[in-house]
Amino acid sequence: MNVITDHLGEFGDGLLLTVELTLLALAGALATGTAVAAMRVSPVRVLRAAGMAYVEVLQNIPLLVWLVIAVFGLPEIGVIAGLFTTSAVVIALYQGAYTAEAIRSGINAVPAGQGEAARALGLTFVQSLRLVVLPQALRTVVQPLGNIAIMTLMNTALAAAVGVVELTAAANRVNLAEAQPIWIFVTAGLAYMALSAVFGLVTGGLERKLAILR
Amino acid sequence: MSSSRLLFDEPGPRARRRIRVATALTLLGGAVLVALALRQFGENGQLAADRWRPYGTWPMWRYLLEGLRSTLYAAAVSIALAMAAGIALALGRLSPARWLRVPSAAYVEIVRTVPALLLVYVVLFALPKYGLDLPLFWKLVVPLTVSNAAAFAEIFRAGIRSVERGQLEAGLALGLTRGRAMRLVVLPQAARRVLPSLVSQSAGLLKDTSLGYVVSYAELLYSGKVLANYNHLLIQTYLVIALIYLVINASLAKLARTLEARQRTRPSRAVREAAAAARP
Numbered sequence: 142m143n144v145i146t147d148h149l150g151e152f153g154d155g156l157l158l159t160v161e162l163t164l165l166a167l168a169g170a171l172a173t174g175t176a177v178a179a180m181r182v183s184p185v186r187v188l189r190a191a192g193m194a195y196v197e198v199l200q201n202i203p204l205l206v207w208l209v210i211a212v213f214g215l216p217e218i219g220v221i222a223g224l225f226t227t228s229a230v231v232i233a234l235y236q237g238a239y240t241a242e243a244i245r246s247g248i249n250a251v252p253a254g255q256g257e258a259a260r261a262l263g264l265t266f267v268q269s270l271r272l273v274v275l276p277q278a279l280r281t282v283v284q285p286l287g288n289i290a291i292m293t294l295m296n297t298a299l300a301a302a303v304g305v306v307e308l309t310a311a312a313n314r315v316n317l318a319e320a321q322p323i324w325i326f327v328t329a330g331l332a333y334m335a336l337s338a339v340f341g342l343v344t345g346g347l348e349r350k351l352a353i354l355r
Numbered sequence: 356m357s358s359s360r361l362l363f364d365e366p367g368p369r370a371r372r373r374i375r376v377a378t379a380l381t382l383l384g385g386a387v388l389v390a391l392a393l394r395q396f397g398e399n400g401q402l403a404a405d406r407w408r409p410y411g412t413w414p415m416w417r418y419l420l421e422g423l424r425s426t427l428y429a430a431a432v433s434i435a436l437a438m439a440a441g442i443a444l445a446l447g448r449l450s451p452a453r454w455l456r457v458p459s460a461a462y463v464e465i466v467r468t469v470p471a472l473l474l475v476y477v478v479l480f481a482l483p484k485y486g487l488d489l490p491l492f493w494k495l496v497v498p499l500t501v502s503n504a505a506a507f508a509e510i511f512r513a514g515i516r517s518v519e520r521g522q523l524e525a526g527l528a529l530g531l532t533r534g535r536a537m538r539l540v541v542l543p544q545a546a547r548r549v550l551p552s553l554v555s556q557s558a559g560l561l562k563d564t565s566l567g568y569v570v571s572y573a574e575l576l577y578s579g580k581v582l583a584n585y586n587h588l589l590i591q592t593y594l595v596i597a598l599i600y601l602v603i604n605a606s607l608a609k610l611a612r613t614l615e616a617r618q619r620t621r622p623s624r625a626v627r628e629a630a631a632a633a634r635p
Contacts, residue, residue, distance in 0.1 A: 197605060203562035207597075297470075
C-alpha cells in the first residue's frame, strides 16, 4: 500500500484533472446538446439537416480519432491550443452529440398540447422552446443525462492516450516508476467508481427533485 | 416529421419569410465556416494536390483496407465473446440462486464504471508482470470484451425481462428444465426484441477498437499513425480514416434504426402467422 501513499500527490493531481475535464466537458456538452437539439426541432429545414449531420458525424467517428485529429492534426493547419483545452473541447463536442439526442427525446416526450398552448399565447419558436418546452424536456431526461455524465467521465480517460496526465495516465506513470501494477490500477479503478457513484447520487437526487409525474 | 411538428405549425406568409431569412443566414454561416477552414488548410499548404493525391492510389487504399480488416476482425471476435459473456451475466443476474446473482450484478456494476483504457493498461502493463503476456491481438480484444460484456449483459437482461412471464411458465409446464426453457423459449424472443440495441452496442464496440492506437495493434487508427509517421501527411491521413469510420458506423446505425422501425410497425412472424390462421 506504500506505493499509493508515496504517490498521493500524483494521484491527487490526476484525479483533479479528471474531475476538471469531466465537469468542463459536461458543461460544454450540455450547451452544445441544447443548441443542436433546438436546431433539430426548428422549423428551418437547413438547421434541422445541420443538426442531424452534426449528431451523425460526431457519434459515428470514435472519440479517440477526434482527439488524435485535434491534438496532432490541427497544429498542421495552424490551429494551436493547449493540450488540456483541446481535449476538453473535443470531449465536450463529442458528448454534445449524445446530449442532443437525449434532450431531443425529452422534447418529443413533452405533450403536443404544451407547444400548441405556447403558440396560442403568441410565443415565438425560441420563446416557446425556452420558456415552455425545454424546462419540461430537461426534467424528463435527468436519468439519461446522468448516464451521459458517467460516459463522459469514462471517456476523459481517452485524453491519456494523447498525453493529458489525468487519472489513468497518472496511474500509468506511477506504475512505470514503481512497477506494482495491481495496487496502482485498483486504486485508479476505485477512484473512477467513487466518482461515478457521486454522479449517480447527484442524478438520483435531481431526479427525485425535478421529475414530473405523468 | 411528426415529432418535430411539436414546436411549429404549417407556416403562414410571415413565418415563411422568416424561415427563408433563417435558411439564408444558416447557409451563409456554413459557407463562412467552410471558407475559414479552407483558408487555414490553404495558408498552411495542406491543400496542395500532391498532399492529397496519394489517397487516390490503390496501394494506399490496400494498406488502409488492411487496417480496416483488422478493425473488423477484432470487433467481430470481441462482439462474439462479449455477447456470450453478456448472456451468461444476464442469466446470472436474473437467476434465483444468490451465489450467481450477486457476483454477476457486482461484475456489471463495477465494470460499467471503469474506463476501457484503464483495462487496456492493466492488460498491457499489469498482467505481464504476473507472467501473463498476451499476444497483441488479445491485448486489444480482452479489455474490450471485459468492458462491453457488462453493457451487453444489461441489454440482454432488459430483453429477458420484457418477455412475458407466461412464456417461461409455459415452458416449465411442458416439462422443460429452467435452463432449457430459458434457452429454447425465452432467450430467442428476448434476443429478437433487443436486436436494435445489440447492433448499436456493437457499433460502439467497433469504435472502441480504435484503442488499438494505444496497444500498437495494427487496426485502422494505428495503421493511420504508422502511415502518418512515414509520409508526414498527418491531417490528410487522419481525415481519410475518420471518413472510413463514419461510413462503416453510419451504416451500422442505419441498420439499427431500420430494425427498430421494422419491429415497431410489423408484428413478429409468429403473430402474423397466428393472425393468418385465425382468419376464416
